[in-house]
Amino acid sequence: MSSLLHVQNQEFQSHFPLRPFRISHDLAGDPRLTLPAILELVGKLPGDRIEYNSGKVGISQDPSTTPLVDLTPDEVIARIETAGAWMVLKRIEVEPAYRDLLEDALTSVAKARGHKSVSDAGFSDIQGFLFASSPNSTTPFHLDGEDNFFVQIHGDKQFNVYDNEDRAILSEDLIEHSLTRHRNMTFDPAFENRGMHNSLKPGEGLFVPYLWPHYVQTKESYSISLAITWKSRAVKRRNSLYLANSLLRRRGFPQAAPGMHRVWDETKILAVQMGALAVEPLRKSERLRKSIRALVLGKRANYYYRNGKAAGTAKAEAS
Template structure:
């Protein structure tokens, strides 16, 4: 692959994409959109539910109910990132045109290199961006995400560890459902180490993280800026919707089988869930209504990132 914006060896895309992780390269190191002043401006304009942050002194196997927080405002975290001892993610940055353009530029370089004429033709739909700003020595606990991800390192050094879960022995279907619908964190066991892909990422480097592959991350001795360039294929969106539908039914006392176990029942649940999601979609333009919808669909703890008081427990 020869694209300059986001690239990898041709063999990686031919033999690994999109089912296995591999290292990538990118050209966003000096991009003015990914500097601390630009990020501070972005923080000031993001809705509060698009900003999550806590202490960087979390454990790899962190219990979400005792995640240590920092007693700082989002703006303070960015301005004091070298000494704040904090980890922050800015979610859904594609809502801002400049960052939408960055994400599409990166993915279009991959699409063209693969012989596609458009993002949709390449399967890059539901494109979202997550921008990470972390203090030195900060840990992102072991977790999984509900999308495919080109993760790029822009500033600082980061250690990014991805683990093979194809046989579901690291995270079971029940744990995957919980991570997607309740909280992303998973319990880490030392026995997982042998199945890890361990990456030291410098600016200009990155890694492709496949859908629901568990990983944890740690920064080095300087602050870090990173971006997750994510998308969902039609099949990923379908599976995620089924996890949410199953979680809703399970919370109401109706046990469910994993997606794919009962195709007919899956189709019924999926149809009903998507009708409800379509009705709710206009309401999600309001932050306060998004908060209510998350609570109704995902449970009482769905808005955990609104916590603002410092916790000292681990």
């Protein structure tokens, strides 16, 4: 198997997995990442795995006022050059062909680290997020709760990423809110010169570490990009702690920042993990996934549903 992600460089050795660095890749010509393949994938995914809206949004977009586009997901892809839209297909690894693509790509990284496989390297919960955006579209300032190799497939994209340890940019409260309420955050123009600014062309990419905030803008052509993500054991535990703190805080119980009370932190992590195991069988149903999100994260957690229905056409319930 050839190496799909090219990471054998000095930055990989010194930065991974704590700081961002640029990479190159061999995925730009992959037939699974073309518009016809994406259109076919739209027809297979359940409705809550498809999110889209207007690409004409601000870097600090208020999620409650995000403009929509009056198109179906199929129409967005068919008209992507003129639709003025931004779309993400989530959890594409549920389709075997895409699961293979993600695992093959991460195997490149695992072997570069001296491991035989992704599991040996500690890469678990491998997920894929496939983006299709019209020209001059913006993905607002946000952070993600996983590590990510972001690869550009078609078109040019500007990807600006900021240090998650810079507390002038990112507080613990903001991290918790972004992970458990809505990902969008406010971007202060004063942050601009603190960022790592990356102009990405097809065949280029970026490693985006856990919780590093960023915003993204397409240029003069439509864009196709892929986020190849995974979670280590430490990341999953940290996410569980943020979720536990958010649940308790919303019920009137103030919580200290992670690491302040380690025994109590461990108790909360265990409780969330046990709860996740209990509900996992229910997540095969889109209807139950929606209910679980609302119960755990609040009624606004299903923000991408329109008038009670998913943004996508109703699909089969298999996740």
